[in-house]
Amino acid sequence: MLPKARFPRFPRAKLQFINNNIGGNMNNNKNLHEIPVTALRGVGGVKAKAYAAAGVHSLLDLLYYFPRAYEDRANIKLLAETSPEYKSAVVMTVATEPKIANIKRGMSLLKFRAFDESGVCEITYFNQNYYKDKFSVGSDFRFYGKVERVKSRYSMTSPAADPWVEELPPPPFFSVYRLSEGLTQKQISQNVADALELASQSMPDPLPEEIRERNKLCTIYYALRQIHFPESYAALAIAKKRLIFDEFFLFATGLALSGRKIQRLSAPACKNTDISPLLARLPYKLTGAQERTIADIAHDMSKGEQMSRIVIGDVGCGKTICATVAMYIAVKNGYQAALMAPTEILATQHYNDLCAIFEALGIRCALLTGSCTAATKRKIHAAMKSENPDERLDIVIGTQALLSDGAEFINPGLVITDEQHRFGVNQRALLSEKNKHTHVLVMSATPIPRSLALVMYGDLAMSKIDEMPPGRQRVDTFLVDESYRPRLDAFIRKNVDAGGQVYVVCPAVEESELEEGEIDLSEIAIYGEELVRNEKPPLKAAVQYAEELSERLQGYNIAFVHGKMKTADKDRVMRRFASGEVQILVSTTVIEVGVNVPSACLMIVENAERFGLSQLHQLRGRVGRGQRKSYCVLVSGAKGRLGDTAKQRLQTMCNSYNGFEIAEQDLKLRGPGDFLALSGNASIRQSGTLSFNIADMCEDSELMTTAFSEAHEYLKTDPNLQNHAPLRQAAERMFEVQGDIIS
Numbered sequence: 001m002l003p004k005a006r007f008p009r010f011p012r013a014k015l016q017f018i019n020n021n022i023g024g025n026m027n028n029n030k031n032l033h034e035i036p037v038t039a040l041r042g043v044g045g046v047k048a049k050a051y052a053a054a055g056v057h058s059l060l061d062l063l064y065y066f067p068r069a070y071e072d073r074a075n076i077k078l079l080a081e082t083s084p085e086y087k088s089a090v091v092m093t094v095a096t097e098p099k100i101a102n103i104k105r106g107m108s109l110l111k112f113r114a115f116d117e118s119g120v121c122e123i124t125y126f127n128q129n130y131y132k133d134k135f136s137v138g139s140d141f142r143f144y145g146k147v148e149r150v151k152s153r154y155s156m157t158s159p160a161a162d163p164w165v166e167e168l169p170p171p172p173f174f175s176v177y178r179l180s181e182g183l184t185q186k187q188i189s190q191n192v193a194d195a196l197e198l199a200s201q202s203m204p205d206p207l208p209e210e211i212r213e214r215n216k217l218c219t220i221y222y223a224l225r226q227i228h229f230p231e232s233y234a235a236l237a238i239a240k241k242r243l244i245f246d247e248f249f250l251f252a253t254g255l256a257l258s259g260r261k262i263q264r265l266s267a268p269a270c271k272n273t274d275i276s277p278l279l280a281r282l283p284y285k286l287t288g289a290q291e292r293t294i295a296d297i298a299h300d301m302s303k304g305e306q307m308s309r310i311v312i313g314d315v316g317c318g319k320t321i322c323a324t325v326a327m328y329i330a331v332k333n334g335y336q337a338a339l340m341a342p343t344e345i346l347a348t349q350h351y352n353d354l355c356a357i358f359e360a361l362g363i364r365c366a367l368l369t370g371s372c373t374a375a376t377k378r379k380i381h382a383a384m385k386s387e388n389p390d391e392r393l394d395i396v397i398g399t400q401a402l403l404s405d406g407a408e409f410i411n412p413g414l415v416i417t418d419e420q421h422r423f424g425v426n427q428r429a430l431l432s433e434k435n436k437h438t439h440v441l442v443m444s445a446t447p448i449p450r451s452l453a454l455v456m457y458g459d460l461a462m463s464k465i466d467e468m469p470p471g472r473q474r475v476d477t478f479l480v481d482e483s484y485r486p487r488l489d490a491f492i493r494k495n496v497d498a499g500g501q502v503y504v505v506c507p508a509v510e511e512s513e514l515e516e517g518e519i520d521l522s523e524i525a526i527y528g529e530e531l532v533r534n535e536k537p538p539l540k541a542a543v544q545y546a547e548e549l550s551e552r553l554q555g556y557n558i559a560f561v562h563g564k565m566k567t568a569d570k571d572r573v574m575r576r577f578a579s580g581e582v583q584i585l586v587s588t589t590v591i592e593v594g595v596n597v598p599s600a601c602l603m604i605v606e607n608a609e610r611f612g613l614s615q616l617h618q619l620r621g622r623v624g625r626g627q628r629k630s631y632c633v634l635v636s637g638a639k640g641r642l643g644d645t646a647k648q649r650l651q652t653m654c655n656s657y658n659g660f661e662i663a664e665q666d667l668k669l670r671g672p673g674d675f676l677a678l679s680g681n682a683s684i685r686q687s688g689t690l691s692f693n694i695a696d697m698c699e700d701s702e703l704m705t706t707a708f709s710e711a712h713e714y715l716k717t718d719p720n721l722q723n724h725a726p727l728r729q730a731a732e733r734m735f736e737v738q739g740d741i742i743s
Contacts, residue, residue, distance in 0.1 A: 090156075267301075385408055603630075
């Protein structure tokens, strides 16, 4: 039985204003994503720009603009029990009539006293004279804010105040939104309430009813209403569960829908697959797994049908040489090839590694990145489409600059994307679209069970490199807790003093935005009979942790890098680390894909229990790439109170070094979440990457498994989502499917 929701009602005049602005009856079924926020009363051009800065353009965007936190005002305290450091909720009776004092031009104070059984409190509001009639003597209010105390006297400044009736208390939670300049909490709350009122009459549920009922999920309207105006922990948990399920379900169906949009095209039949001249120049012998993968690629490229293949394998397994062979085959048959990497550092690394080999074989190669000068870009663009074979570029290695206008081949034969999980589906499609009728090869350093690969990469054939080249050292891995911190600092000093370098990876960029008393949505548990707050250790944050480490390890050169930094700044720090100038690099998982640093010999992962095993395995692959003995230390933030499953997972990292074995083990222990939690914080709607608005791909892996299974079964009966229009529309919006490609 769902809790009965109690929400404030808003005047019909406001809804009539919306109705007039959208030009029709409120039951006209106009999609909420088509109605701009300017349809709301009080939202003009200036407010619309402020909303746009927050990524909100339509009423549907606004409904999915979830609170960043909630103020918990349900824990009522006496004045004597409060602390001036934290906000508190206190129920008091108004004792004196509010008085207004004009203290100077343009500023006034409204003051009165209120009391509870433990004391008397002076309440003050600045420039809020309209409150004078709100607080009548003898009325009860729940005041929420910081309580200051000087001896036996209490005071509160501008507290939130709600009329208090014991039998019908005000809602326990108040939503706190992220603000862009020009927006206030009150404005957003009011606008959301108006949008919800409209949605109650015109919002279809994207989830088929039978799936919703089978999984005991609430309606989408109830979920959105409770996520913005929750009346209890239980109601908030119910709403959260539904919205998480939706994100996973829509992702699975949207991915299938987009995969079916990609049609196999004709492509050059590269019959000349003799690669012996290239292999003769390599200083090593291929592994059996590399030979099998190259055979798959050569076979695909020899046909007149487009190759669409993904090569999956551990960091350092030798995927790049497979891509090199594919480019060589394309050029040997008279065609051009492109290799796109997610970062300028990685693109440059590929170019430096491969340019000499290609040039020795008479193959012209260039590097195209965002930092190239305009003149260099023009020169490369001209050489890409030159009709003169002696001037034409055969291979271009680059970043997303390959997607820019002017970067077109005259005779394209192959496009490759490296580190597939760092690109959105749209980017891969755009590169292919710019070079129609070419072979497509993608690479990912994420070992992944085949069953999950079918969900993630259903439109691609898969080659698996499950064998490491000889001579690659094993990275000893240890699990410790906070009690080891002094020993860990000493271990960092020891390795750096010996000439090594250290990575420290944190799960967050900055310290939590939460104030005392606020609740993050991630703290609301959605499993089990008791719906209560999760207790999680605080996350280590890269920026603050780098400062702390600099204090503890004075005399060492420490820097930090994270995905929110500008690309140029991030690359500058990574280059300093690669050169050895920076000895200790504190980072988020942005360094999963980065420069090869042979002297890096120690990887420390903070809050390791918050990472997926495949993610930890990739991070571990950043060290052990040179001759130094290397180590990986997993630090639990749970102070020795790790659950059995979490401990078992992390012990797997200490005992296993095969990425595919780790992937299979984690799939058994936690479900598929780890393999999708690899793409940073970008929105699916903006980039097509595997990231979500509310779902946590590791924490919610159980619900992900269920949602994926339901999507798989539903698609058997309705493969093109034709039988439930709201579902198809929602899935298309998630991936922004347009025409025959994803954009």
